[in-house]
Amino acid sequence: MGFSAKNIKKDFPIFHNSDLIYLDNASTTQKPQTVLDSIHSMYSETNANVHRALYTLGSLATERFENARMKVSSFIGANSEKEIIFTSGTTESINLLAHTLSRNLKPGDEILVSEMEHHSNLVPWQLAANRTGATLSYIPITEKGELDLSEPDLYFKPSTKIVSISHVSNVLGTVNPIKKLSEMAHEMGAVFIADGAQCAPHQVVNVSDSGCDFYTFSGHKMLGPTGIGVLWGKLEILESMEPFMGGGEMIENVTMGSSTWNEVPYKFEAGTPNFVQAVGLGTAIDYLNSIGMNEISEHEDKLTAYALNKLNKLDDLQIFGSPTDRTGVISFNVKGIHPHDLAQFLNEDNIAIRVGHHCAQPLLASLNETSIGRLSFYLYNDESDIDKFCDSVIKTKDYF
Numbered sequence: 345m346g347f348s349a350k351n352i353k354k355d356f357p358i359f360h361n362s363d364l365i366y367l368d369n370a371s372t373t374q375k376p377q378t379v380l381d382s383i384h385s386m387y388s389e390t391n392a393n394v395h396r397a398l399y400t401l402g403s404l405a406t407e408r409f410e411n412a413r414m415k416v417s418s419f420i421g422a423n424s425e426k427e428i429i430f431t432s433g434t435t436e437s438i439n440l441l442a443h444t445l446s447r448n449l450k451p452g453d454e455i456l457v458s459e460m461e462h463h464s465n466l467v468p469w470q471l472a473a474n475r476t477g478a479t480l481s482y483i484p485i486t487e488k489g490e491l492d493l494s495e496p497d498l499y500f501k502p503s504t505k506i507v508s509i510s511h512v513s514n515v516l517g518t519v520n521p522i523k524k525l526s527e528m529a530h531e532m533g534a535v536f537i538a539d540g541a542q543c544a545p546h547q548v549v550n551v552s553d554s555g556c557d558f559y560t561f562s563g564h565k566m567l568g569p570t571g572i573g574v575l576w577g578k579l580e581i582l583e584s585m586e587p588f589m590g591g592g593e594m595i596e597n598v599t600m601g602s603s604t605w606n607e608v609p610y611k612f613e614a615g616t617p618n619f620v621q622a623v624g625l626g627t628a629i630d631y632l633n634s635i636g637m638n639e640i641s642e643h644e645d646k647l648t649a650y651a652l653n654k655l656n657k658l659d660d661l662q663i664f665g666s667p668t669d670r671t672g673v674i675s676f677n678v679k680g681i682h683p684h685d686l687a688q689f690l691n692e693d694n695i696a697i698r699v700g701h702h703c704a705q706p707l708l709a710s711l712n713e714t715s716i717g718r719l720s721f722y723l724y725n726d727e728s729d730i731d732k733f734c735d736s737v738i739k740t741k742d743y744f
């Protein structure tokens with residue numbers, strides 16, 4: 345049987361007996377029953393703190409937790425599960441990097457981001473620049489909503505030490521050329537970080553082939569629980585880094601005066617990890633694999649083409665950006681209707697979209713907007729969701 349969004353929807357309790365049209369997947373995603381079951385079974389059958397207890401329950405919990413790490417590792421093509429650090433999400437992953445990698449920065453050094461970054465991949469670097477005296481630079485974007493790489497020497501310089509760019513924009517859906525970017529970063533001797541929060545849930549990612557030194561993403565945007573995310577890093581770099589947070593489990597030996605560190609990845613997982621959520625993420629990965637990541641991205645590509653075609657035919661609807669390589673994230677405004685009013689009218693028809701600045705205020709400023717609407721698709725959406733969205737927009741326009 346081929347890919348069927350309709351059948352997939354049946355696996356998600358939130359859609360049962362509901363006419364919900366959920367088009368806000370770039371914010372967070374719905375959870376299949378299997379993920380809910382695995383969280384429940386962790387708490388009800390194998391709940392004990394991981395890596396600490398010598399009793400059976402503790403080893404069962406640890407086994408499930410470490411098994412989830414292996415699932416993440418193979419999902420993104422890591423060379424070893426030691427390269428997988430569990431964090432609370434993309435935000436924490438990037439903060440970890442901003443703290444540890446900026447340690448040796450000094451005035452004159454540069455951190456390079458882009459104009460399309462989510463605040464999570466911008467504010468931690470602003471803080472790091474303020475702490476160290478380093479300069480924060482950014483690659484601007486073109487009219488099409490792609491990175492403007494026409495004069496790379498302006499941005500990639502010998503003083504560039506850290507480059508951190510989103511793999512996919514959470515506003516424009518642009519897929520950025522991370523391999524090329526990482527090569528340009530490495531030529532300057534800089535490390536390259538990709539914020540994969542909008543890519544890992546939707547496309548096959550192979551971190552080992554990507555050229556990146558670090559890759560980050562969040563569980564809740566890929567059918568998994570909140571409170572769990574991933575930082576992947578190249579093993580030799582992770583081993584050379586200082587820890588981020590201090591606490592239980594990240595140490596090897598502690599005296600009143602000093603401590604030595606546990607091995608990677610535990611060196612970066614201070615305190616009791618979100619092991620229940622990690623197991624839930626592992627189950628979400630099993631679910632995604634059972635459908636097939638290639639099938640999912642093909643489905644979303646078809647849906648995006650269908651949506652762009654329909655939206656382009658709607659009078660007064662303006663789409664922001666037209667990147668050549670893109671995913672199922674589409675931002676737009678309807679002339680004469682404030683996006684917040686539109687969202688409220690759509691809500692009357694049980695259609696959920698996001699409006700606002702999408703945690704990317706500098707990008708919105710470059711578009712001369714303060715608030716825009718956004719549709720974002722996932723595996724359970726289909727053409728009928730887009731049709732209903734368009735009908736509701738037309739109805740709202742008629743009202744105004």
Ligand SMILES: *Cc1c(COP(=O)(O)O)cnc(C)c1O
Nearest residue numbers: 433434435462464514541542562
């Ligand atoms: C959602 C998102 C983040 C932040 O993820 P959290 O899960 O909120 O930590 C960072 N970058 C991009 C591109 C995102 O879409």
